[in-house]
Amino acid sequence: MIADGTQSNPWTRAQRACVESLHIRLESLVVLIGLAAVMTVLSPYFLSLSNLLNILLATSTIGVLAISATFVLGAGGLDLSIGSVMGLAGVVGALVAVNLNWPWPLAVLACLLAGAAAGNINGQLVTRAFVPAFIVTLGMLGLARGLALVISNGRAIYGLPSAMVYIGQGRPFGIPMPVIIFVVTALLAHCVLAYTRFGRHTLALGDSEGAARAAGIRVAHHSRIIYTLSGALAGLAGLLFTARVNAGDPTAGLNYELTAITAAIIGGTNLFGGRASILGTIIGALIMGVLQNGLTLMAVQSYYQQMAIGAVLILAVFIDQYQVRRESRV
Amino acid sequence: MTLLKLTGITKSFGSVDVLHGVDLTVRKGEVVGLVGDNGAGKSTLMKTITGIYRADAGAVELDGQDILPLDPGARRQLGIEMIYQDLSLAKQQDVASNIFLGREPTVKLFGFIPGFVDKGAMNRQAQQMIERLGARLPALNRPVGSFSGGQQQTVAIARALTFNPKLVIMDEPTAALAVREVQGVLDLIRRLRSEGIAVILISHRLNDVLAVTDRIVVLRHGRAAADLTTAETGMNEVVASIVGGGDTSAAAAHEQQG
Numbered sequence: 001m002i003a004d005g006t007q008s009n010p011w012t013r014a015q016r017a018c019v020e021s022l023h024i025r026l027e028s029l030v031v032l033i034g035l036a037a038v039m040t041v042l043s044p045y046f047l048s049l050s051n052l053l054n055i056l057l058a059t060s061t062i063g064v065l066a067i068s069a070t071f072v073l074g075a076g077g078l079d080l081s082i083g084s085v086m087g088l089a090g091v092v093g094a095l096v097a098v099n100l101n102w103p104w105p106l107a108v109l110a111c112l113l114a115g116a117a118a119g120n121i122n123g124q125l126v127t128r129a130f131v132p133a134f135i136v137t138l139g140m141l142g143l144a145r146g147l148a149l150v151i152s153n154g155r156a157i158y159g160l161p162s163a164m165v166y167i168g169q170g171r172p173f174g175i176p177m178p179v180i181i182f183v184v185t186a187l188l189a190h191c192v193l194a195y196t197r198f199g200r201h202t203l204a205l206g207d208s209e210g211a212a213r214a215a216g217i218r219v220a221h222h223s224r225i226i227y228t229l230s231g232a233l234a235g236l237a238g239l240l241f242t243a244r245v246n247a248g249d250p251t252a253g254l255n256y257e258l259t260a261i262t263a264a265i266i267g268g269t270n271l272f273g274g275r276a277s278i279l280g281t282i283i284g285a286l287i288m289g290v291l292q293n294g295l296t297l298m299a300v301q302s303y304y305q306q307m308a309i310g311a312v313l314i315l316a317v318f319i320d321q322y323q324v325r326r327e328s329r330v
Numbered sequence: 331m332t333l334l335k336l337t338g339i340t341k342s343f344g345s346v347d348v349l350h351g352v353d354l355t356v357r358k359g360e361v362v363g364l365v366g367d368n369g370a371g372k373s374t375l376m377k378t379i380t381g382i383y384r385a386d387a388g389a390v391e392l393d394g395q396d397i398l399p400l401d402p403g404a405r406r407q408l409g410i411e412m413i414y415q416d417l418s419l420a421k422q423q424d425v426a427s428n429i430f431l432g433r434e435p436t437v438k439l440f441g442f443i444p445g446f447v448d449k450g451a452m453n454r455q456a457q458q459m460i461e462r463l464g465a466r467l468p469a470l471n472r473p474v475g476s477f478s479g480g481q482q483q484t485v486a487i488a489r490a491l492t493f494n495p496k497l498v499i500m501d502e503p504t505a506a507l508a509v510r511e512v513q514g515v516l517d518l519i520r521r522l523r524s525e526g527i528a529v530i531l532i533s534h535r536l537n538d539v540l541a542v543t544d545r546i547v548v549l550r551h552g553r554a555a556a557d558l559t560t561a562e563t564g565m566n567e568v569v570a571s572i573v574g575g576g577d578t579s580a581a582a583a584h585e586q587q588g
Contacts, residue, residue, distance in 0.1 A: 195439075195447055200423075200431070200434060200447060201432070201440060203423065207422045208421065209422060210414075210416070210418050211428075213382065213420075214382065215433075216432040217404050217432050218401070274420065310575070
């Protein structure tokens, strides 16, 4: 017999409905709307269409990285290398397009493959060599960044073909291409994580590796797919960034992993795996985007923005852990 | 009719030999108790049946088919289910997700995109199974980590029984339960037997083992030291087989009281 024995107030019920139907945390939505309201009051430019599109454009690269972080964290892993891999992938794409002068679709493919390759190496080392993910991806953070600097001689590569630049700067129907690519990627990722067997197995793996193994899920194989996917998404982020700035910059994506992981955790992803939502992550990424945009509009020095991101990360994990502790005490 | 047949199973971890050639047969609809001291190799032996561990040597046959090369998922599909002592639940996922983990029913989205989980069907079947077990759960859509120990065990049992198993292995199912819940589990084991499902019961609670099994196999130092018919044996003989001779009357008397 199934009986709902717990009394719940409207807020708790709304929270639960929100989590069950939309897979997002009500709190993060409230924070996003509240933050936007504050910015609207503080700056007359905030609510203009061009500024809102700016926020979306600035969020798209970080957003794709945050999707990557959501999969890896949800599966109980950690990928600190996504910012560096993004930089490496952008440089590789620019090299293929400019130095090798190959057609632009190959350059696009090169970005994704370079990212996937780096991610696959992470996955192989974590699952076959049993080096902790923290160490493997911290090492890859250095390796990928170093390699990006080596193959570009430390200089940005300019002169991309116009078709590639269109991916970053084109505006069909007035909407920036990176925003379109980000939204499509996010919707696909949401469907995969929330509604497919692959997504369910990912969360089960992050929840309890033992339970996943006992259920017949090939956990090592699944982890390798997740890390490879994470790298490929970082490659996509690298492509968007490179195309937008029209240059393969070896320093692109520096410290982006910090913002991406923060966005995922604000969106309700459990740092230790087992609970994750792409829609939540998008809200998290938008919160970070609005925060950065608002601080810029108010002419706050960018150094303070770094501090704000770091503080928000710690605060988000604190609130998450506080809630988990409170729920488990019931 | 022999359902499961193990012959000469050996398993070692590094330099530690855990199993030294274990033979074990289980017939269809038979309840076999597997007892032995800590470290006798009970859990290791069971994991070689489910496929979590691969035996170093020996044969594992189900219905005459060699299942040694199969992975845990494939063995599960053939009808071997195990309820682990730690229950192996994904604590942040809900009841249906746990029951169907690794075997989710799927539908095609818009009729052609495959791989989408049929959550509605999962919830319906999960509810039916919980009701068939006569169990009470707070809610199907709540993470199982928020349930009590007995409720979590219900979920683990429901998961084992949903896919019409031939053999259910239970590792210490009564160890952490209240007195009344123990009877519930023993009744369930009897019901499985009457439905023709074989059960291997691992337990330290010898009274439970004597009460519900047809046969008791004693593991000692990685070997099957005794194979006793429950109706013809008693606490003394079981305890003596477990500890390996000597004066065991005091220990047996103690177990008898428990």
